[in-house]
Amino acid sequence: MILGYKREAYSGLGIKIPARATLPKKHTHILLAGKSGSGKSLTGLWYIWQILRKHEGLLWIADFKGGEEYEALEGSRNYASGQDAVDMIHRYYEFFCAVRQNRIRLPQYHALFIEEWMGLLTWMEVKEPKEKKRLMAETGEILALGRGLNCGLILTIQRADAAMFSNGSREQFQCIINLGRCTSEAFKMLGFAAAAALEENPTAAYKPGEGLALIDGQGDVEEIIVPKINNSGEMLRQIRYYLDREPDLDSLAREAAIGSGPGL
Numbered sequence: 001m002i003l004g005y006k007r008e009a010y011s012g013l014g015i016k017i018p019a020r021a022t023l024p025k026k027h028t029h030i031l032l033a034g035k036s037g038s039g040k041s042l043t044g045l046w047y048i049w050q051i052l053r054k055h056e057g058l059l060w061i062a063d064f065k066g067g068e069e070y071e072a073l074e075g076s077r078n079y080a081s082g083q084d085a086v087d088m089i090h091r092y093y094e095f096f097c098a099v100r101q102n103r104i105r106l107p108q109y110h111a112l113f114i115e116e117w118m119g120l121l122t123w124m125e126v127k128e129p130k131e132k133k134r135l136m137a138e139t140g141e142i143l144a145l146g147r148g149l150n151c152g153l154i155l156t157i158q159r160a161d162a163a164m165f166s167n168g169s170r171e172q173f174q175c176i177i178n179l180g181r182c183t184s185e186a187f188k189m190l191g192f193a194a195a196a197a198l199e200e201n202p203t204a205a206y207k208p209g210e211g212l213a214l215i216d217g218q219g220d221v222e223e224i225i226v227p228k229i230n231n232s233g234e235m236l237r238q239i240r241y242y243l244d245r246e247p248d249l250d251s252l253a254r255e256a257a258i259g260s261g262p263g264l
């Protein structure tokens with residue numbers, strides 16, 4: 001999957017050199033951070049579209065905020081908004097547990113995409129603190145153990161505070177992207193040590209869809225640009241097409257619990 005195109009060649013020469021994530025074994029968990037308006041939702045959709053269209057894996061989308069960006073997916077059994085998004089996270093976790101307990105070798109990547117993780121947790125902290133704890137524990141476990149099982153998490157988040165992830169599980173993301181302006185605090189949070197050491201903030205003038213990517217948690221931070229998406233309506237229509245043809249989480253969890261099934 002392409003995370004973005006390398007900035008220098010793209011903005012200077014219009015040449016597209018991709019910065020890639022290698023799904024599923026190498027890069028299982030992806031964190032897409034950035035302030036409001038930095039392009040997370042649209043970029044997230046582009047990632048989803050690529051994964052589904054290139055058959056790189058199966059996805060389920062939990063969108064607690066239920067924003068208009070994803071509205072066209074409403075009604076698909078593999079997309080959930082509001083409280084249903086919370087239930088979807090629990091159901092994905094059940095599936096993950098069944099895969100782990102029964103030592104199922106999933107033939108392909110099965111990932112949960114969570115939109116606005118911070119918004120969800122912040123809301124839960126006020127309304128249902130116990131639920132917040134449960135969500136953090138479940139996602140923490142998937143982050144810690146999902147890699148060998150082909151079970152991944154793709155999260156969008158405004159600020160990647162360590163407090164949003166249980167027991168240091170923030171360290172488990174193999175690809176970290178920050179779109180838009182990155183504060184010096186965010187550089188440190190995201191592990192962009194080299195960028196934090198620079199005197200001038202290279203992200204100061206970044207527009208939506210422009211950002212930094214740290215792949216594998218090591219090496220250089222890449223400056224990337226996400227291509228301008230001119231027809232997000234059509235992209236959503238195609239995502240919906242693929243989502244509607246995927247198995248639902250409950251039947252997958254049932255199959256995993258008995259150790260076999262057509263989807264596994």
Ligand SMILES: Nc1ncnc2c1ncn2[C@@H]1O[C@H](COP(=O)(O)OP(=O)(O)OP(=O)(O)O)[C@@H](O)[C@H]1O
Pocket residue numbers: 034035036037038039040041042043069158208209226227228229
């Ligand atoms: N790749 C891109 N190229 C050009 N413009 C973009 C790109 N991505 C996003 N934008 C512009 O930025 C706007 C905000 O994008 P988006 O809604 O994805 O941001 P966000 O980070 O999800 O914001 P919020 O946190 O408020 O949900 C979009 O409406 C679009 O106009």
Ligand SMILES: [Mg+2]
Pocket residue numbers: 040041042067069
């Ligand atoms: Mg958004």
